[in-house]
Amino acid sequence: MIALEKVSKSIGDLKILENVSFSVSKGEFLCMVGPSGCGKTTLLKCIAGLRSYEGEIFIEGVKSEGINQKIGFVFQEFSLFPFRTVKGNIGFGMEIQKRRNENREKTIRDLLDLIRLQQFENAYPHELSGGMQKKVAIARALATDPEILLMDEPFLMLDAQTRNMLQKELLRIWQKTCKTVVFVTHDVDEAVFLADRIMVLTKRPARIKAEFPVDLERKRDRSSPEFVSIRKEILRELEVEYVE
C-alpha cells in the first residue's frame, strides 16, 4: 500500500531523515514512535506530499508526487477551519473535488453518524470540546474516501481521559472503514494500544531503529502482562535514544 525507499530529507545542513525505508500493507495500523523532534512529523508530511524529499515513495505501487488524493491527514494542531461549521469542515474536501451536492450531503451524514456527532452538524469548532474537534478532523480527512489515513500525534493536546476515549473511537472507525493508518506518537502506551506494528525511530536524523509486531487481541487491556511487556521493550529502545 505504502512503500518508502531511502527517503532522506535535510534542511540546509540539518539532516532530518536519513534513508528511511519501510512499507505498510493494506488495512494495517502502523504506529511510529520516536523522541520528540526526531522528524516523525516531517516523515508523515513527506508521505502526504506536503514536503519535498529525496528518495521514492510509492502509494499502491505508483510513485507518489505532490499531494495524493489517496491520502487523508489528521494534524497535531486543532486544524479545523474555525469559520466553517462541522458540516462545512467535513464537506471541504468534497467541495474542492466538485462532488455533487446530494452525494456530499449523504457522505457528511454518514460520517456524522460514524463519529456520533449528528446533533452538532451546524456547530462551529469553538463550540466543540477538544475531543469532538479531533473527531471532526478525522471525519474531514475521511470525507474524500482516501485509502490511507496519516495521523500526526492527533491526540497530543488532550487530557488523558479524552485520549483514551478517542483511541477507542479511532479503533472502531478504523475497523469499520478498513483504512490503512500510519499514526505518529511519542506515547508508547498509545502506540501499543493502537498498533498492529510499531516502528521505533532514532533521534534526529530519524532512521528506523527497531520494529515490533503487536500480536495482542483487540480490545486490549493496558494492564495485561503482555501489554506491559511490549511496552517495556519499546521504552527500553527509546530510552537509549534519549541518553546522549
Add this chain to the structure above:
Amino acid sequence: MDMRTQKLVIVLSFVGLWQVVALGVHTRFLPGPFEVTKTLVELMATGELVVHSVVSLSRVVAGFFLAVGIGLPLGIVMGWSRKMENFSVIVEVLRPIPPLAWIPLAMIWFGIGFQSKVFIIFIGAFFPILSNSFLGVRETEPYMIEAGRVLGATDNEILQKIVIPNSFPSILEGLRIGLGIAWMCLVAAELTGLKSPLGLGYMIMEARDLGRADVVIAGMITIGVIGYIMNLILRWAERKLVRWKSDRA
C-alpha cells in the same frame, strides 16, 4: 448599579461639571450645556446641521470606499505573496506620516475642492485597512493552509476558501478603525478651507469667525455622536458577520 446606570451617571456628572465651569466663565468662551442644547435644537430645526452632516458623510464615504477598494486587495496580496511582502517597506515609511501632513500636498494637487478632501480621507483610512488585511492573511496558521492542501485545494482555492475567510475578523476591524480615522481626518480637512461652504468642519470654522462658541461646541458634539454611531454600527456588523469567533460571542 448596572452598567447602563453607571454610564448615565458618568455622562450626567460630566455635563454637571461643564455647567459648573461654564457658570464661572463668560459665555463667549464657554457656553453651558443648556445653551448648547438650545443651539443644537435650532440648528436641527433649520435643517442646517443635517445638510452639513450629510455633506461631510458623503465625503467620508467616497474616501473610505476608495481606501477599501485599493487597501483591501493590496493588503491581501501583500500578505499572500512573499514577493509583494517586500512592498511593506514603503508602507512602513508612509504610515507614520499623519494624514493631516498630506493636506498641503493635497491642496497643490487637487485644490481645495471635493477631491482634496476625499484624498485626505483616503490616506487616513488606507493604512489601517491595508495593514489589518495584510496581518490577517499573514497570520493564517500554516497548518490551516496545509489542511486545505492535503484535501486537494489549489493555491487559489486556499486563498479564497481558507485564508480570506479566516482573516475576515481582522479585515473588518481594519475597516472599523479606518472609518474612524477617516471621520477624524475629514473634519480636519474641512477646517483648512472649502470651495463649497458646507460640511461640519466648515460650519465650525465659520462659527469661530463669528465668535459663536455655542455653535462650535454643537458642531463638535455632532461630530462625536456621528463617529460613535458609525463605530457602533460596524461593531454590530462584526458581531453579526463573525459569529464563528469565540471571543466575540
